[in-house]
Amino acid sequence: MLLDFEQPIASLEGKLKEMKKLAAESQVDVSEAVKALEDKIKSLKKETYANLTRWQRVQLSRHQDRPYTLDYIEGISTRFIELHGDRNVSDDKAMVGGFGEVDGHTIMFIGQQKGRNTKQRQLRNFGMANPEGYRKALRLMKMAEKFNKPIVTFIDTPGAYPGLEAEERGQGEAIARNLKEMFMLKVPVICIIIGEGASGGALGIAIGDRVHMLENTWYSVISPESCSSILWRSWNYKEQAAEALKLTATDMQKNGLIDGIIKEPLGGAHTEPEKMIRTIKKHILKTLTELNSLPAEERIMQRIEKFSTMGVIQEL
Incomplete structure (x- = not known):
């Protein structure tokens, strides 16, 4: 494409x-x-x-040949065991996770999974998780904490599923609970945005000690198309919306909302997926070494402090 x-x-x-x-x-x-x-x-x-303009980076982040969550997990780890279900409603196929071994380290991997063809996209709901997806993610995080294993999350979603049935089952509550619980996890948490990072759907698995973005990804409260439809009542202004949202990795780092940018191969991650997977693996191992040197209490306090200082608060 x-x-x-x-x-x-x-x-x-x-x-x-x-x-x-x-x-x-x-x-x-x-x-x-x-x-x-x-x-x-x-x-x-x-x-x-x-x-590239901001809209062009959005287009690259959605390229159908980009590596998805399972591509990274299977490329980085050996003996990956996928775990299913939230032990309450069902198994959400849009959210995947399980234990994998990386150079002798056992890691809990969690992330949104999109599909490459029509059948897969329907099965994965285009990477838009329901409440049970976020509850499954939290169950796996708690399991990782129980066995003292680090957590790595891959974020790639156009947003949490906005359907009526998702709201009936508590979409907002599920995401809010994840935010609260992730702050207090005693194990290292690394979050990597590998594609689209839209709204609470992304944030629901993105509270970590280190949050990084791939070079050609975006992270924002809303997609450019949705922003355009709200402000201009049309999707035709999506490019202007992307510029106004300042949603690229460079923008996020400049505003202190992420900890770093992971460089992609020239042309995007899809041009050399194996090289991109090796880069991510190296990055994870390096960051884990850094985080493992800190006591759990200190990691938690640094995590809370990092997110608490984001944005501007003015008291009257």
Whole structure:
């Protein structure tokens, strides 16, 4: 799938392919021309992806070939055992989790899972969890705490499911309880936004000692389309909404809302998924080493302090 701003790059890559094919068929030496075109493509890629607008980063975060939660879990860990159900209503397929082993460390992985085709998207509800999904996530977090195992969450959701039945079963309460309980977890908690991070649906598993975003992801109270429909009564102003929301990783770090940005391969995580998975694994192990050196009480106080100082409060 090509995005609009990638068309000039794709056009040059098409010419490069034709040039190499012609050289192979005619036995003509065009190595200098090929090298020049390759350099031009590389330069154009660097320039393009270094100057993306906020809306273009939103588009990249939704690319259908980006690695999803299970891709990261299965790529990072060995002997992953998925755990199911909230022990109350059902097993929400939009929220996945379980224990996995990473270089000798047992870690509880939790995250939203999207689907790649129509059938999978229906099964996973497009990554939009119901209350039982958040209750399952909390059950798994408490299990990790019981066995003194660190928690890693992967955030990738357009929001919590807004259906009537979700509200009837306490969507708001489920997310609010997760926020409260995650502050007090005694084990290290690492949260990584790997795609979309929309509203309370994302925040419900994003209270951690370290919160990081991949380079081409977004994190906001509302999606650009929904913001546009509220302010302008139309989705046609989504680009302006994205600019106003300041929802990119760079914006979030500048405002002190995340702890860092994880760089993606040139062109996005979907261009070199295996490299992206290796980068995430290295990042998790490094951060765990850092967090394990702190006493549980100190980690909890730092976690509370970090989120308490976000935003501006003015008392009259």
